[in-house]
Amino acid sequence: MKLYEHEGKQLLKSVGVPVPDGRVIGNMAELGAAEGPVVVKAQALAGKRGKAGLISLCRDQAEAEAAVKRVLGAEHQGEKIVKVLLEQGLRIKEEHYACITYDTLTRSPLLIFCLQGGMDIEEVKAQNPGKVLTQPIDLNFGLQPWQVRQTLNQAGVSGMKLIKLAEFITRMWACFQKYDCRTVEVNPLVETEEGDLFACDAKVVLDEDALYRHQDLEFPPRSPGRKQTEKELQAKEIDKNDHRGSVGSTYIDLPGDIGILASGGGASIVIMDAMLEAGGKPANFTEYSGNPPGEKVEKLTKIVMDKPDLNGCWVVGGTANFTDIYVTLIDGFLKGLRQIKPKPDYPIVIRRGGPRDEEAFKALREAAAKEGWDFHIYGRETSMTSTAKILIDLVNVYKKKKGLK
């Protein structure tokens, strides 16, 4: 879960990382007196706010008012700005870069430091890789102060500044550990004319799988890039307080006309690739796995299929190892399907394998005969990806029959 700048700074501040004095406002009335110099910073999850003109240094009240007015309600990469951070302006002497994040090469948290901050670290790295210093953190020992000093020294820092920066970075590591962060990035890490250090920006990403250890942290739901749809929020609710299997934890609404109920983290992306290749237009992406109970799949089925303009549906997965196919398809999918109004008459292609698959297929065939569903059922003998084309052909016939183009 990516945090807004002001939220990230709250966490940094709680472990003693110095951040500039500031406050968050949500409307013009809250602005009040804003004596300059003040920095007006639109709160958005996407990066490159500076380039988009969403951060401005204001000398007086009039400038601050104008800046807040300009950014409140504005859009940044699809996200509407609803909060603005007002911060004390600093007399900046130097800007550095510091980050702790997971690295898959060393399978460790990695400290990254660069003397040159305030700009895109990827660009600096591309031009001058030697300037970006790294130190993997062995969790048997944690980040040792000498490792931080060594990294800073290699970057060219010395004297009292080395001591001060080492202290700053050690506190960033404390934040990373304390809150189970995936990333703690401070860019720029500012040194003022007075010689003080401040985190002038903060990109903090929390590990969602560790949130149970941090019940005291309360951050509203968010989706980088855009506001979540009603269905996306509903789907997220399914897994809440029910750890049996994983259902709908990823659900994304898409503009197409084919409902997707995929199974398995890997298979679900294989089948989306196949759908793309075959030219089908998915109405959503979602996935369930880990032998979930029927009622969870039933809920997800209703979210996927309760859409007015569907012309087909694909219930698809690989050959399951331990997911009960009867439970997920009959107590889950079929039960959910029966509640959709108006009753879907479009083709539904089902491809699945695994425990109790034959039993499930028999029950589906019986339901189709009795209740008039247009099921097309395939077991593991038919390859998963080939059913994409089977479905798209059926959808095209259906659309023609309906006079749709």
Add this chain to the structure above:
Amino acid sequence: MAILVTEKTVACVQGITGKEGSKAAKQMRDYGTKVVAGVTPGKGGELVEGIPVYDTMEQARREHPQINATSIYVPPAGVKDAAFEAIANGVSLVHIFSEKVPIMDAAALYHFARLKGARVVGPSSIGILSPGKGKMGSIGGSNPAETFQKGHVGVISKSGGMVRELSWLLMKAGLGNTTAIGMGGDIIAGSTYTDYMELFEKDPETKAVVIFGEHGGTYEQQAAQMLKAKRFTKPLIALVAGKFAGTLPGSVQLGHAGAIIEGKWGTTESKIEELKNAGAHIAKIPDDISDLVKKFA
């Protein structure tokens, strides 16, 4: 031969008294694995499927000194503790089935295993299966023989469903596995493609290796680099999924925790490109696998 799970494997199941844990213990034994003990703190003295349950790993090992492998089926919050207990007590192969393990815990137990010379498979791993020898975990469910048979192909997959699907495609074409492994799709994996490739390289029975990868992370790139550096010399057949993810705006995680594209890192296209340049044989869809493997195995 096979890797990791062989005739010499003597297994324990941590969390054997839970629903999935007890099922797995039974399946493992039914498939020929020696499952001699279970560990669930507080439930020592019970029997699950006739298998004795102990309160601690130390006690289990005292009664059954031959235990050399464990499968962990405990809730995510207890995984790190269970894995540390196993490693500290000298268990050399630690398979973790549990999903949604905090990243910090996964990294910590990987580092501890490295320190102690143990091997971790997972978290979020469906298991390890060597046809004719046995299995650790839920891989293949209660009827592995439906989709796995003995042969000369090693399979390594981030996805548990796909390891079964790919092995099934091989079986349909008359091919089979030495060992099939679900490595898990988390950001930090206890063992990655290159760790397993090193073992397959040394296994005389394995003639080719199939890997299933996804967008996100760098493990596929590392496999490509190993191949390029000729530290792996057998044919490598790769299927990397996730093109669709690249068409979505922003950094959206699809399916597995590690399947997330951040910036330019970890796109499916870049992984395929690197693997191809390193000399891997690329499958576009699962159905391509058997034709690509046939020439070698």
